[in-house]
Amino acid sequence: MSHHQSLVSDFLPFTWVDGPGNRLVIFFQGCNFDCLACHNPQTIPLQSVAAHTWTVEDVLQRVRTSMPFIRGITVSGGEATLQWPFLVELFTRIKQDEEFAHLTTFIDSNGHVEPAVWEALLPVTDGVMLDLKAVDGTLHTELTGHSNALVLDSIRYLAAAGKLYETRLMLAPDRNDSDEQLRTTAQWLLGVDPLMRVKINHFHAHGTRSPASNWAEADEARRQRNRQVLLEAGVQYLC
Amino acid sequence: MRTRPEEVLAAIREQKYTYRQKLQVLAGLAENLLDEPALGPEAAAALEARIICDMYEGHAPYRARYILPDYALALRKGSDFLELPPATDLDEALAHLLIMYSNVPSITGFPVYFGDLDSLLLPYVGPAIDDETLHRKLRLFWISLDRMFPDAFAHTNLSPVYNRVARTILQLERELLQVVPNISLKVHPTLTSDEYLLDAINTVFANGKPHFINDDLMQHDLGEHYAAVSCYNSLKVGGGSHTLSRLNLKQSVLAHHGDVDAWFASTLPHHVELTGELMASRIRFLVEESHFFDSSWLAREGLISLDRFSAMFGIFGLAEAVNLLMERSGRSGTYGHDEEADALSYRITSSIAQLVAELPLPYCAGNNGHAFLHSQSGIDLDLDVTAGTRIPIGSEPPLLRHLQTVSRHHRFFQSGVSDILHFDDMAVRNPEAIVDIIRGAFASQMRDFTFNLNSNDFIRITGYMVRKSDLAKLPAARHSSTFLGAGSVENSHVTDRALKRVVSHESSPVAGL
Numbered sequence: 001m002s003h004h005q006s007l008v009s010d011f012l013p014f015t016w017v018d019g020p021g022n023r024l025v026i027f028f029q030g031c032n033f034d035c036l037a038c039h040n041p042q043t044i045p046l047q048s049v050a051a052h053t054w055t056v057e058d059v060l061q062r063v064r065t066s067m068p069f070i071r072g073i074t075v076s077g078g079e080a081t082l083q084w085p086f087l088v089e090l091f092t093r094i095k096q097d098e099e100f101a102h103l104t105t106f107i108d109s110n111g112h113v114e115p116a117v118w119e120a121l122l123p124v125t126d127g128v129m130l131d132l133k134a135v136d137g138t139l140h141t142e143l144t145g146h147s148n149a150l151v152l153d154s155i156r157y158l159a160a161a162g163k164l165y166e167t168r169l170m171l172a173p174d175r176n177d178s179d180e181q182l183r184t185t186a187q188w189l190l191g192v193d194p195l196m197r198v199k200i201n202h203f204h205a206h207g208t209r210s211p212a213s214n215w216a217e218a219d220e221a222r223r224q225r226n227r228q229v230l231l232e233a234g235v236q237y238l239c
Numbered sequence: 240m241r242t243r244p245e246e247v248l249a250a251i252r253e254q255k256y257t258y259r260q261k262l263q264v265l266a267g268l269a270e271n272l273l274d275e276p277a278l279g280p281e282a283a284a285a286l287e288a289r290i291i292c293d294m295y296e297g298h299a300p301y302r303a304r305y306i307l308p309d310y311a312l313a314l315r316k317g318s319d320f321l322e323l324p325p326a327t328d329l330d331e332a333l334a335h336l337l338i339m340y341s342n343v344p345s346i347t348g349f350p351v352y353f354g355d356l357d358s359l360l361l362p363y364v365g366p367a368i369d370d371e372t373l374h375r376k377l378r379l380f381w382i383s384l385d386r387m388f389p390d391a392f393a394h395t396n397l398s399p400v401y402n403r404v405a406r407t408i409l410q411l412e413r414e415l416l417q418v419v420p421n422i423s424l425k426v427h428p429t430l431t432s433d434e435y436l437l438d439a440i441n442t443v444f445a446n447g448k449p450h451f452i453n454d455d456l457m458q459h460d461l462g463e464h465y466a467a468v469s470c471y472n473s474l475k476v477g478g479g480s481h482t483l484s485r486l487n488l489k490q491s492v493l494a495h496h497g498d499v500d501a502w503f504a505s506t507l508p509h510h511v512e513l514t515g516e517l518m519a520s521r522i523r524f525l526v527e528e529s530h531f532f533d534s535s536w537l538a539r540e541g542l543i544s545l546d547r548f549s550a551m552f553g554i555f556g557l558a559e560a561v562n563l564l565m566e567r568s569g570r571s572g573t574y575g576h577d578e579e580a581d582a583l584s585y586r587i588t589s590s591i592a593q594l595v596a597e598l599p600l601p602y603c604a605g606n607n608g609h610a611f612l613h614s615q616s617g618i619d620l621d622l623d624v625t626a627g628t629r630i631p632i633g634s635e636p637p638l639l640r641h642l643q644t645v646s647r648h649h650r651f652f653q654s655g656v657s658d659i660l661h662f663d664d665m666a667v668r669n670p671e672a673i674v675d676i677i678r679g680a681f682a683s684q685m686r687d688f689t690f691n692l693n694s695n696d697f698i699r700i701t702g703y704m705v706r707k708s709d710l711a712k713l714p715a716a717r718h719s720s721t722f723l724g725a726g727s728v729e730n731s732h733v734t735d736r737a738l739k740r741v742v743s744h745e746s747s748p749v750a751g752l
């Protein structure tokens with residue numbers, strides 16, 4: 001029997017952008033960042049009338065429906081790790097139950113996570129997609145409202161544990177995408193792992209609040225430029 | 240309708256046809272000078288009202304609709320008729336195949352089956368042939384297929400196990416971007432590797448081919464030697480299908496006066512019987528009057544045999560039939576979006592499957608004296624009616640729901656079912672996701688799996704490909720199928736209507752399906 005319940009803002013039976021292959025993704029309610037560019041700001045508050053209270057069994061019911069078509073599940077947010085006891089219970093159940101054991105478990109995280117939480121999660125987690133908004137501390141605080149110290153620690157910790165599936169760079173024109181910023185970022189990431197898999201998520205104004213709703217989106221030339229700089233800086237696995 | 244002399248003159252004067260296309264049209268017109276095979280008054284009336292449809296195959300069938308010669312046998316033992324010895328190396332195998340293809344008839348005038356080309360050629364590709372040589376030889380062969388048999392119904396299959404020839408074929412597909420051949424990949428749950436599937440999926444991204452077919456399910460229904468030909472027509476190798484007739488379920492419901500149960504109890508069985516009558520009369524003419532199986536070199540040399548033939552019983556317009564029947568019971572749910580409507584759809588397909596399995600047909604030993612059920616993907620004259628058992632284009636539910644709805648129909652249709660899934664460009668960044676969906680679909684007993692990427696140069700009309708850039712080039716398209724739309728090559732009454740239809744591809748290719 002499940003002891004834990006969790007607040008879920010939404011879920012998708014199939015996703016192609018949250019980890020390897022086709023996956024079911026659950027978006028948890030609540031985030032410990034307050035990013036200017038957040039495109040799902042309604043998931044930031046820890047409580048929401050629009051969210052649903054789910055048990056582990058509620059999640060598994062959805063997983064069953066998607067199951068022949070998926071290779072795993074991803075938890076996202078908000079910041080899923082805020083509900084880490086629930087995740088530990090869910091993932092443990094998936095790993096132990098013969099019905100689900102072939103599925104992989106992935107976490108999509110902003111990285112603002114204590115090592116002790118990773119320690120609890122990693123034994124039942126196959127991989128983590130981690131967002132890095134800026135390597136520069138001041139800029140990071142500007143963009144997210146928090147220091148990036150824990151984020152950088154998380155990247156090092158997960159890479160060392162072999163559980164960092166990819167690092168995601170959310171790039172917004174003239175905010176954090178100058179050639180120099182990208183070079184510094186690439187250098188830092190490759191210092192952690194020379195074969196780091198890096199994914200670019202370009203900023204979209206849709207869904208964001210002011211002032212980000214007035215920010216420019218990158219055009220094709222700019223996107224190409226961002227890619228080129230990262231590739232030239234030595235990133236080999238760029239998605 | 241009997242041919243009128245003006246039609247002959249119009250075909251001769253038509254400047255949009257190549258010489259070969261003109262010949263094909265004129266042959267159809269000549270055939271249709273004759274009366275159609277005899278039918279009872281009720282079947283004749285149902286045909287006239289287009290409740291049942293003969294696919295405009297022509298009034299006097301003189302070759303089977305789909306023929307799947309056993310090319311492996313022909314390569315092994317040669318052919319007396321074609322004065323060919325057994326093939327001993329790759330060059331001979333490729334040359335012999337081209338020679339054979341040009342002597343294989345079908346409803347379209349071109350062969351609909353080229354063999355499972357990877358496994359056919361593999362015995363001739365030893366270590367002495369390096370990758371570059373293989374690529375060069377296959378490239379010329381591939382170009383020959385497209386230029387000599389310019390019809391998108393001409394189809395090859397790839398066998399479940401990844402191999403050098405299959406890899407080269409997929410590579411050539413991405414390089415050459417040809418319409419011909421159409422391709423189906425036989426996917427086995429364990430024998431087919433993810434690597435192979437990824438290679439094939441990346442090929443779909445480039446040019447819309449191959450289709451994927453469920454090898455387990457096909458073998459269960461058709462035996463070890465089967466292939467998918469034309470588009471979505473799975474049949475026995477060494478056999479084929481005499482004819483394809485189809486029942487328009489929408490028209491069947493419209494012609495019915497009474498409640499839903501009465502349609503199931505009387506109208507549907509009656510229409511199934513009339514379709515059977517149409518098929519039986521056409522099959523008898525083919526076998527007994529035209530003596531196709533007594534005279535064809537393919538039969539004489541054992542590359543086909545009558546006892547591996549059957550016929551295809553097609554249905555279409557399931558979506559409209561379901562929605563109309565729902566309306567009659569005062570319900571508003573529609574197919575693909577409502578549990579009750581979906582349940583009704585399964586009641587329809589399972590009832591038809593049962594009726595067809597009990598319907599006796601002559602010369603159908605290939606399926607124990609019965610037809611193979613087929614979910615027919617439409618021809619260019621179909622308007623306001625949805626192909627086969629598809630959910631109407633533009634009203635498809637989200638992908639998971641879509642797969643769940645259609646997959647439950649697939650097991651009934653031994654000779655194929657076409658559902659086309661439209662994926663956006665996101666798929667290109669995550670082809671593994673498509674691998675998962677294909678495997679899941681086949682584990683859920685889907686039979687045929689086709690997906691389209693919205694961005695490549697090819698569009699799928701009913702199951703075969705047309706190049707968008709070719710449509711822009713009309714007139715003077717080289718491929719008959721580009722020109723005429725599905726079924727039009729088969730429809731010897733190629734009229735202005737068909738040509739206008741091609742124009743409508745240009746304006747709204749998807750809505751035109």
Ligand code: SF4
Binds near residue numbers: 032
């Ligand atoms: S970490 Fe993600 S969910 Fe949280 S505020 Fe930032 S963008 Fe929004």
